[in-house]
Amino acid sequence: MTAIEITFLGTTAGVPTKYRNHAALHLTYRSQEEASVLFDCGEGTQRQMLLAGLNFMAIEGIFISHWHADHFAGILGLVETMNLEGRKKPLKIYGPEAEKFVPMLEELGYSTKDFGLVPVNAEFEGREAQVLLENAELRVISMPMKHGIPAVAYAFVENDRINIDKAKAAALGLPAKGPIFGEIKEKGFAAHKGKRIGIEDISVRIAGKKVVYTGDTMPNRNIAALSADADLLIHDCTFFEDVTDMSGYKHARIDEVAAAAKEARAKKTILTHISRRYQSPKELEAAAKKYGMEVAHDFMKVVLK
Numbered sequence: 001m002t003a004i005e006i007t008f009l010g011t012t013a014g015v016p017t018k019y020r021n022h023a024a025l026h027l028t029y030r031s032q033e034e035a036s037v038l039f040d041c042g043e044g045t046q047r048q049m050l051l052a053g054l055n056f057m058a059i060e061g062i063f064i065s066h067w068h069a070d071h072f073a074g075i076l077g078l079v080e081t082m083n084l085e086g087r088k089k090p091l092k093i094y095g096p097e098a099e100k101f102v103p104m105l106e107e108l109g110y111s112t113k114d115f116g117l118v119p120v121n122a123e124f125e126g127r128e129a130q131v132l133l134e135n136a137e138l139r140v141i142s143m144p145m146k147h148g149i150p151a152v153a154y155a156f157v158e159n160d161r162i163n164i165d166k167a168k169a170a171a172l173g174l175p176a177k178g179p180i181f182g183e184i185k186e187k188g189f190a191a192h193k194g195k196r197i198g199i200e201d202i203s204v205r206i207a208g209k210k211v212v213y214t215g216d217t218m219p220n221r222n223i224a225a226l227s228a229d230a231d232l233l234i235h236d237c238t239f240f241e242d243v244t245d246m247s248g249y250k251h252a253r254i255d256e257v258a259a260a261a262k263e264a265r266a267k268k269t270i271l272t273h274i275s276r277r278y279q280s281p282k283e284l285e286a287a288a289k290k291y292g293m294e295v296a297h298d299f300m301k302v303v304l305k
């Protein structure tokens, strides 16, 4: 993998339409081996993955934004398929109150899975960011959102990478290749013809990417904090107009998303979780374009290099 690849598997709000499935977002990241995560897993997610040509077995974890059925009902079927395909490795399921709901999924029905589901709770109150997953390549961070029930947003944050710059190395008299590069990478420096050569002398730092998925939420102060300078902000935009008593719906409207994206200085914003009242993608795209944003559709792919 040389890039982060995001596939929208479901972009509807609440009810599926002919064109939009329930919420799910698939993210594959650069790694030694193919690895991916899911953000939300609405009903039918596994079939959407199949149609998109995505690999069930590469999923490292599932991050649930909140426990409304349109965001999690696909877990049961997906884990059974993973089992039939031979998964042995435990599957972590992250989310607010994961320790309450994941055991219920485990107990429901007769299952003979060869692997367990491991719940990981995400804090859903306050203003603190929480690191849920961290390895040498990346972090996944959550922050509480505002949806009337426990809900969180997630940021997928890639670490910066150090790439050797051959031209810089050659200018310092280093050979085109050789064990000295391994030594410099490991120790941070090496001696060459009596001179100290540090990793910073022969490399360039490539900034890691940041992708934020809000799940379902009303506007709140944590959104801009979590998505500050994000390369991609994927935001609930259930409504494109004023609706009567919007507070009852606990979602975001297009102008509210635009304000949050601006405050966060997000480089690109894509709207998802679209109400079924909107049937014309062209009109939605035109409305989003006025704010410099885009509208998601099922199977839309975004690649971050």
Ligand SMILES: [Zn+2]
Binding pocket: 066, 068, 147, 216
């Ligand atoms: Zn919801």
